[in-house]
Each structure stands twice: as C-alpha cells, then as structure tokens.
Amino acid sequence: MKKKINLCVISLLAGLASVTAAEAKGARPASDRAVEQQTVRKPLAAEQASKVQIAILLDTSNSMDGLIAQAKTQLWKVVNVFNDASQDGKVPFVEVALYEYGNDGLSKDGRWLRQIQPLSRDLDQISEDLFSLTTNGGAEFCGAVIDRASSDLKWDASADVYKAIFIAGNEPFTQGPVEPMNAVERAAAKGIIVNTIHCGAEAVGISSGWKQGAEMSGGKFMSINQDKAVVHIKAPQDAEILKCNAALNKTYLSYGSQAKHKRTQQLRQDQQAERLSESGAAVQRTLTKASLNYSNSAWDLVDASQQEGFELKSIKEDELPEEMRKMDLAERQAWIAKMAGERKSVQEKIRQLNEEREKFVAEQMKAMAEEDKANTLGDAVVDAVKQQAETHGYKFDKDAE
Known part of the structure; x- marks a missing residue:
C-alpha cells in the first residue's frame, strides 16, 4: 500500500525571529521575544487536520x-x-x-x-x-x-x-x-x-x-x-517496528501534575498490547503512536509545544522532567526541539517499515482460505x-x- 500522506509530527521551533525595529529601540531583548515566539504555535489540528x-x-x-x-x-x-x-x-x-x-x-x-x-x-x-x-x-x-x-x-x-x-x-x-x-x-x-x-x-x-x-x-x-x-499475519518487519516503539518512548517529556501517572499508563498499555502478541496488537499500537492520532499534549512537552498559546516558561520547575529542571529557557526549548526531531525520525522509520509490512501481509492474505x-x-x-x-x-x- 503506497502512502501519499505524510503524517509526521511537524518539526518544532523553526528558528529565531529576525530583529525588528521595535527590538532595535530596546522594547524587549530579541532573545526573549524569539523564545516567546517559539512557545506560541498554532495547533496542528487547525492547520492540517x-x-x-x-x-x-x-x-x-x-x-x-x-x-x-x-x-x-x-x-x-x-x-x-x-x-x-x-x-x-x-x-x-x-x-x-x-x-x-x-x-x-x-x-x-x-x-x-x-x-x-x-x-x-x-x-x-x-x-x-x-x-x-x-x-x-x-x-x-x-x-x-x-x-x-x-x-x-x-x-x-x-x-x-x-x-x-x-x-x-x-x-x-x-x-x-x-x-x-x-x-x-x-x-x-x-x-x-x-x-x-x-x-x-x-x-x-x-x-x-x-x-x-x-x-x-x-x-x-x-x-x-x-x-x-483475531487473525494476525506475522511479518518480517514486526520485530523492528517494536524496537522502534522503544525508541519512540524515549522522546516523551512528561510534565505537569499527571506526568508520572500518564507516563506509567503509556508504558502499561504497551505491555498490555505485548501480552496479546498473537493478535498483533503491539504492532498496531506502535503504528498508532507513529501517527497524528496519538496525541498527548496534556502531559508531553513535545506534543504540548505544538498547541496554540502554549508557554514553556509558565510551567513550574518541579513539574518539568528532571533532566530539564536545571536548564535555562533557551536550553529547555532546544531540548524539546531535539526530542521532536528524534520522534519525527523514528515515526518515519515506522511508517517505512509498515509499507513493507503491508505488502508482505497482502500477499499472505491472498493465499489464505476465506x-x-x-x-x-x-x-x-x-x-x-x-x-x-x-x-x-x-x-x-x-x-x-
């Protein structure tokens, strides 16, 4: 099955804004304005969904x-x-x-x-x-x-x-x-x-x-x-897709009051799907996680930073992931951008593997009795x-x- 729709999460933080005339007059430091502009983004759903x-x-x-x-x-x-x-x-x-x-x-x-x-x-x-x-x-x-x-x-x-x-x-x-x-x-x-x-x-x-x-x-x-x-045809790509799921999980930056609960829930549902391996649930769940349908803006900073009005500076330090607490605002933005880039790369790999997987499954299905x-x-x-x-x-x- 050939995919013509790119469902990748759009990359974050396009870059610093150029210095405006107002900045030149000293209204606010350019670096502060640039960071703020990076934190306020239109939601993907409004633009592309x-x-x-x-x-x-x-x-x-x-x-x-x-x-x-x-x-x-x-x-x-x-x-x-x-x-x-x-x-x-x-x-x-x-x-x-x-x-x-x-x-x-x-x-x-x-x-x-x-x-x-x-x-x-x-x-x-x-x-x-x-x-x-x-x-x-x-x-x-x-x-x-x-x-x-x-x-x-x-x-x-x-x-x-x-x-x-x-x-x-x-x-x-x-x-x-x-x-x-x-x-x-x-x-x-x-x-x-x-x-x-x-x-x-x-x-x-x-x-x-x-x-x-x-x-x-x-x-x-x-x-x-x-x-x-449930019929699940095991494909050569399944094992690699599941490895990608583990890499995908490393890009989540849990924050806020629900951080620990939602992160634990995510991993628990991975495990529940893996226990049903004969049904192919774990592979299908991973495919969902590589798509727009899997959105966790309520507890993940990468997804949240795509939402309109999101401001990283408004999040309390003790609600941030531990690795981000000692970072300044610019470093935190850069870390989110890094995780977003890594997630996009893994998601694209999952989609490519699934293209190969679907071809294999289609051939196997043809040979099956009704x-x-x-x-x-x-x-x-x-x-x-x-x-x-x-x-x-x-x-x-x-x-x-």
Whole structure:
C-alpha cells in the first residue's frame, strides 16, 4: 500500500525571529521575544487536520467475554484506518468514545449502562478502560445506550465530520424501555450513522432487529463471531517496528501534575498490547503512536509545544522532567526541539517499515482460505468506516491526496 500522506509530527521551533525595529529601540531583548515566539504555535489540528468521531457501545453481559477481548486487541486497528487518509487535503484525527451496557454490575436506575469515556483522543486511557471491563448479567437495552451516546456526547455539528456509533451485542435489538428505532432516528437527525454488529448468526441478527436498526440511519448491519481469535499475519518487519516503539518512548517529556501517572499508563498499555502478541496488537499500537492520532499534549512537552498559546516558561520547575529542571529557557526549548526531531525520525522509520509490512501481509492474505480470514469486531468496524467516511469526502490509501 503506497502512502501519499505524510503524517509526521511537524518539526518544532523553526528558528529565531529576525530583529525588528521595535527590538532595535530596546522594547524587549530579541532573545526573549524569539523564545516567546517559539512557545506560541498554532495547533496542528487547525492547520492540517480534520476530525472523525466514533462511539463504540459494547455489550458486557455474561456471554460477551470474546467481544471484549476483540475490542482490546483491535482498538488500534480501527484508529489506524485513518493513518493514510485525507479530507480536502487535511489529515484526519480520531476521537473515540466508549460505553458499556447490559451489565448487572451497573445501575438499574441507569438502565444497566454507563459512559466509560466521552469523545476523546486519549487512546491510552481508552485502552486501559477496555482492559478493565468485566462481564456480568444482564439486560441489554440497545435503544437506551444509543440514546445516551447520541445525546450525551459532544458531537461536532458540521455535516463534513464523519460521526458514527457502533453498537455490538447478541440479544434482540428491540429490548428495553427506549424504542431503539426512535433512538436511531434521533441519532440520524444529528448526522450520526448507527452501525449494528450482531454477535452471532446473521439470520438471527436480522430477525431480532439488528439489521433494521442499522438501516434506519443508513448504517451497516454486520454479524461477527465474537469468540473467534483475531487473525494476525506475522511479518518480517514486526520485530523492528517494536524496537522502534522503544525508541519512540524515549522522546516523551512528561510534565505537569499527571506526568508520572500518564507516563506509567503509556508504558502499561504497551505491555498490555505485548501480552496479546498473537493478535498483533503491539504492532498496531506502535503504528498508532507513529501517527497524528496519538496525541498527548496534556502531559508531553513535545506534543504540548505544538498547541496554540502554549508557554514553556509558565510551567513550574518541579513539574518539568528532571533532566530539564536545571536548564535555562533557551536550553529547555532546544531540548524539546531535539526530542521532536528524534520522534519525527523514528515515526518515519515506522511508517517505512509498515509499507513493507503491508505488502508482505497482502500477499499472505491472498493465499489464505476465506474461512481462515477474520470475522471480528475490528474487521467489521474497519470495513464500515471506510465505506461511510468516503461519503463525507475522506480518501483512503491510494486514493488519498
């Protein structure tokens, strides 16, 4: 697969500003003005990115352990769909929301459902939340959880933004106190496409309302085997990609009150993905970390320094990484620039390795029998996302600008 979109993090700190007439008159030292100009940057999203919003609604009743397992391994695959995409020349980033429903461990008054994460770019947190899910019960009310997701989340009002709900479960779609078809219609009125994923036989999904629910909003009805193991074709490039992940982690400069927690969380989610090595989760996670979709401006100085209004001098010394505390402002800026350059170089290497990897995987897939190919949550979501996002002007792979 040939990539035509450069998703590299843009290099920081273009250089010192030239001396202006005002500086010459002694208004402020040129060095101070130059440092300040380097700390205030327009956000990448405003210049080069468009938005995608996806809410994933998972049935966590007793029979859904396999579904949760697939979600843990394939979160990164779903997000990576947009790594090689563009919309009007802009690179899309993905916001993901997560709900669970049908779990007797939740509140009856809340209709056995809860919002785990609102629409967010904090993919490490979403991954951690997926690994914390357990099954129990229960009463699966599809209409209720669709209604909550469409009304509670901060969906973008623009018709150009691809907005989609993916709800997965195995009980009749029509259960519960909220009429699901009405809930789907209310979501569609906001420009949200509702896709339904029935865990089980296709005929059962059709007869129990899952297909009709998808059709109400122009969504896609899919049937999957939630207990099927995720297919991962091991490629010669996998080991080198994972080595790059270790190098990538060294470029993170954690700061602020969440520094220790978020840095630990990042490494923990790396380890969680590595434990699922047979599913390819670690490789897919690394590909995400080499893309625009992996943004940690709330705790990483390299990402934060790309945000509009960011001022390094406003960060307290004891909230900086230890290696930066004895540096002056200019040295700190230079250190961030160095880490940004190293990150960009590693990310580019990961993308090049993945180009080779995808060619190898494509050849191996051709030789596989159809029954051996995956029919899982991630595959269902990826197929639907590509088809639907194209109607909103997103271009993928060889068609991308």
